[in-house]
Amino acid sequence: MTDTAARPLVQAFLDPDSETWSYVIYDRDGGSAAVIDAVLDFDNASGRTSTDGASKIVEFVQDKDLTVEWILETHAHADHLSAAPYIREHLGGKIAIGDHIRQVQGIFREVFNLEREFLADGSQFDHLFHDGDTFTIGDLKGQVIYVPGHTPADMAWLIGDALFVGDTLFLPDVGSARCDFPGGDAHALYQSVQKLLALPEETRMFMCHDYPPNGSRAHEYETTVGAQKRSNIHLHQGVSEADFVTMRTERDATLAMPRLILPSIQVNIRAGEMPPAEDNGTVYLKVPINKL
Secondary structure, three states: OOOOOOOOOOEEEEEEOOOOOEEEEEEOOOEEEEOOOOEEEEOOOOOEEOOHHHHHHHHHHOOOOEEEEEOOOOOOOOOOOOOOHHHHHHHHOOOEEOOOOOHHHHHHHOOOOOOOOOOOOOOOOEEOOOOOEEEEOOOOOEEEOOOOOOOOEEEEEOOOOOOEEEEEEEOOOEEEEEOOOOOOHHHHHHHHHHHHOOOOOOOOOEEOOOOOOHOOOOOOOEEEEHHHHOOOOOOOOOOHHHHHHHHHHHHHHHOOOOHHHHHHHHHHHOOOOOOOOOOOOOOOOOOOOOOO
């Protein structure tokens, strides 16, 4: 495992529309940084995008005089569009995701009948990480942990004592992510979570989303491995794989598709880029009928 002696600095940014947390993780002021799961604002009714949220990340990085080395995606999100290209344009850095993104690209290339030029080989990203890979952010050391289940391509990033779990886990009072998207698997998610809960209990765990139950509290983003083991409503210590899979399968059958899944996936499997413009110069996103 990664040397956890380092305690990175972490700044969180909430996108209220999708209830998504984005992060800047850095070693020190004037040092090196990574941006994780940046969000592009998107109005589904009008098809308009904006960079208001992502600009706050850019401003923070510039104010701290940070050098962005990595722009990390935990997975191809189904509830928001990625702002990774905007971050790279303004701050530099390499856009990276897990190598299993190729499987997700293959699935959705067929769903959306994408153009022949679209290759399901991950080449749209600057770098593909594999399970167990290591990387650096200035003085910080990072490790890549493959955590399939929510999708077949989820990665968690362990950087110093900070673990960014994507949609693999939510805060203890919210539980776990759905597993009914194409390629999702509740058995795989259970096993992925066991890998994360085997880390030291004091490991800080940062969420990609928070959905406060019945609006009972403000949005939060941080917990610990120990707190998850003791209190996660779906996956606390003692929950069997069989019981979890039964719960997750029954629960997922009641859930509607995320509001932005169709535009999000088309963009996010392209590393945040829009599809190519058509012959009239306009970019279009498709809506497959009765596919999902």
